[in-house]
Amino acid sequence: MQLAVLCAVCLLPGSLALPLPREAGGMSEQQWEQAQGYLKKFYPSNSKTKDANSLEAKLKQMQKFFRLPITGMLNSHIIKIMQKPRCGVPDVAEYSLFPSQPKWTSKIVTYRIVSYTRDLPHVTVNQLVTKALKMWSNEIPLSFKKVSWGIADIIIGFARGAHGDAYPFDGPGNTLAHAFAPGPGLGGDAHFDEDEHWSDGGSIGINFLYAATHELGHSLGLAHSSDPNAVMYPTYGELYSKDFKLSQDDINGIQKLYGKRSNPEKN
Template sequence: MLSTLLIFAFFLPWCLSIPVVPKDVHDDLSFFQDYFHRFFYSEEETQYNSLEDQLRFLQHFFRLEETGWLDEPTMAFIRQPRCGVRDIADYSFFPGKPKIHKNRITYSIVSYPDNMSRKTVQKIVQKAAEVWSSVTPLKFRRVYRRNSDIEFAFASGYHGDPYPFDGKGEVLAHAFAPDPYYQGAVHFDSDEDWSDSEEGINLFLVAVHEIGHALGLGHSQDKNSIMFPNYKYQDPELFRLSDDDIEGIQMLYKVSTLGRSG
């Protein structure tokens, strides 16, 4: 919903008198700009791009109708719960295509959500890891030490990295690409209502997505991909990686490049 009033306010700056922008429209605009600068390009990078350019870019990326307007479908889409990792395109890799250079990967769980038992969380994380091992030579093993290849943690607000969580709502989790100099990490916002069902936020689905990041996959534009940035529930018992997910992870972890020793 972008009213005629907003069109005049933002796209006709030469008008002699500019009407006051209603608060709800102003709030939507502020939300969009914050979203765009967090997940796509910074204010500095977009200082010479118009609002319409930014809207068309976002709509093109998410395969929405490219109206160039802050319409209701666009606002509804960007208000959906999502991953906190910045967006790239199709199945994609992080710059430099980082990956874990061995096929035996250790992981640890250092903290848990208040509303789920530790045993349940442990089973879910193992099941999520096995999704990726089913289509690659990768094997995951849980360890009980801090120096594992991937560390899982639940935290709220500021938690030691540059990306504080926002409380219950928009950003559900984030993960860091593989790096040869520091431990991989997957962080879940502990303020969310985590579950093993369709109630609240299903931990399995988010864990599969974030493990994909920890292995080196970026976001995908394919809405059927688990690496699509927005959260969408599907039955974990029927879950399968999309062709896009499989193609991406298999391209990154070629059998010939992993070696035999792990």
């Protein structure tokens, strides 16, 4: 009898699907797996406690960040947010290699563009990076100087897949770009996924000026904002106009780091 039971157990299929946890909220197994990957990437935890690292806790963090009801349960609205193109920098915890809130101590910050996208002329990329940096320097006592070779504070470039840091790009969609907070080495550097289609804002594609302004905000020391009107909001929308401006939230954040410009210049 025991042998018969044992044989019956051995013949059971080995890939019986386990029921999804309560926090999956009735979503499909594929949606739940995608959500787990998203939460681990953009809501990391430095805590050693099991509760802080649970998917429910991370869901609550995401819901709080995006100003949603805090239930700890997955739903279709959260799935839609997770599917939007976005910056690769996490929304919580330290997103850089460096502690606290670093900033540049020099009044003149150098930058260098080491690689370009095939979607835009080099001169257009140069102009858009200059314009993005000017949006920030209009508000703070900091200026930027472009260098053509050698060491620079901020290195800007386009790349595909693995590109020399610990954060490989993932192909078209999803993560568009990422940047590091001020500091040595990778500090301040901004990387853009060449697998995206980049635009000057006047054609179909990702508005490079908008993305560059966002990433260079990280290069200056800003984290993500939960204000949907802020340039530092983590997800990318399709309707950003060519003439967008920094929100008051962006301005308050950058001036908290560097102070106000005594003679503000406006475009």
